[in-house]
Amino acid sequence: MSDNNTDALRNWLIVLAFIFILCLFIVFLAFLNIEGLSIEQRLDYGIKALTTTGTIFAGIALIINAFYGAKRAEAMHKSAEAANKSAEAALKNAEAAQDKQITERFAKAIEQLGNEKIETRLGGIYTLERIAKDSKDDHWTIMEVLTAFVRENAPLKKDEEQELPKIRTDIQAALTVIGRRNSKNEHENQRLNLSNIDITGVDLIKANLERADFISSNLEGALLREARLQNAEFYDANLRSAVLSEANLQKAYLSGTKLQQANLYKANLQGSFLPGANLHLANLAEANLQGTNLSGAKNLESYQIELAKGDRTTILPENLQPPEHWKA
Structure with missing residues (x-):
């Protein structure tokens, strides 16, 4: 994967982490301020909400990582194809050079006879x-x-x-x-x-x-x-x-x-x-x-x-x- 794609993935994860922490804080505060509930209930609901929120953000993170992983795999595949083509071209050039060398050596040997x-x-x-x-x-x-x-x-x-x-x-x-x-x-x-x-x-x-x-x-x-x-x-x-x-x-x-x-x-x-x-x-x-x-x-x-x-x-x-x- 290119440096640009790596930087983009890192930036996305930083932003997602910041949003995740902010959301956790907001959700936790929201449940703490709900009226008509005891402290234990508020804490219980708050923890469950935090767990759900964390799961959602974890899923989002996995999706983003999978997306960039696919991009990375595609880039590696294209890079491998390019390398193979380069190797094939190099091999053909080497074979052509060898054929030329053999032809020249053959002609010279016939002349020597x-x-x-x-x-x-x-x-x-x-x-x-x-x-x-x-x-x-x-x-x-x-x-x-x-x-x-x-x-x-x-x-x-x-x-x-x-x-x-x-x-x-x-x-x-x-x-x-x-x-x-x-x-x-x-x-x-x-x-x-x-x-x-x-x-x-x-x-x-x-x-x-x-x-x-x-x-x-x-x-x-x-x-x-x-x-x-x-x-x-x-x-x-x-x-x-x-x-x-x-x-x-x-x-x-x-x-x-x-x-x-x-x-x-x-x-x-x-x-x-x-x-x-x-x-x-x-x-x-x-x-x-x-x-x-x-x-x-x-x-x-x-x-x-x-x-x-x-x-x-x-x-x-x-x-x-x-x-x-x-x-x-």
């Missing part, structure tokens, strides 16, 4: 990672930018150009950032496009690469230990000598994949699809092959599956029989 200096490109990559963490709405756009950066700068070479060079620092950084992403900010139909790239020897240990497409990509010697590769696609990809121990490859598509000498120790291949995959000397010790489709797999030997974990749902090439311990 095209810079000649490696340190500038790295700065752009890590700036994009921070934006992806700060803004869920920009997360997938940034993943698309980073995967495009990798495809553009690490394209698959022709056979006559094949080498085993050390992976570029900025390409490794971009893939590391992709592997650290929060996939909860993505839809089920959104997939990382990392097809037709050459990332020989890349370090993606414990990376999150769910729903990544590595179609026809070269990952020879890649370090993918404990990587999350559920629903990833490696059709016709090169994973020779790759380290995939304890990696999660549930429902991964590895048809035609080159897995010669790959280390799949304790890898989870449940429900994965490997028809035509080349598994020459691949380590399948303690790998989970339950529900795995290995029909038409090339160079797969009985000793390899003896060391693996499978069951009746595992589909083997026609020349191989499931081990006895799979039937238990």
Whole structure:
């Protein structure tokens, strides 16, 4: 309630108190001067009259207080509404300022990706990672930018150009950032496009690469230990000598994949699809092959599956029989 309303209420109560006292005095005197009554009767009637008068004035005081209380509540409600509107406006202004800042940071980072200096490109990559963490709405756009950066700068070479060079620092950084992403900010139909790239020897240990497409990509010697590769696609990809121990490859598509000498120790291949995959000397010790489709797999030997974990749902090439311990 405003100061004016508070002063008015105080003034009203002072006036009411003065009138009340004056009335009490008048009423009391009036009853004392009534003729024909004894002193006891006059006092009795006077006290009753005073009590009635006091009750009336108390009621009036309550009504006045209730009136100003309602006014005070109304003023507080209006004040609260004004405060809420101010807070909403401040929030909108803050969101607008944040959106503007993110847009500026994004534009600057994209510009840095095209810079000649490696340190500038790295700065752009890590700036994009921070934006992806700060803004869920920009997360997938940034993943698309980073995967495009990798495809553009690490394209698959022709056979006559094949080498085993050390992976570029900025390409490794971009893939590391992709592997650290929060996939909860993505839809089920959104997939990382990392097809037709050459990332020989890349370090993606414990990376999150769910729903990544590595179609026809070269990952020879890649370090993918404990990587999350559920629903990833490696059709016709090169994973020779790759380290995939304890990696999660549930429902991964590895048809035609080159897995010669790959280390799949304790890898989870449940429900994965490997028809035509080349598994020459691949380590399948303690790998989970339950529900795995290995029909038409090339160079797969009985000793390899003896060391693996499978069951009746595992589909083997026609020349191989499931081990006895799979039937238990």
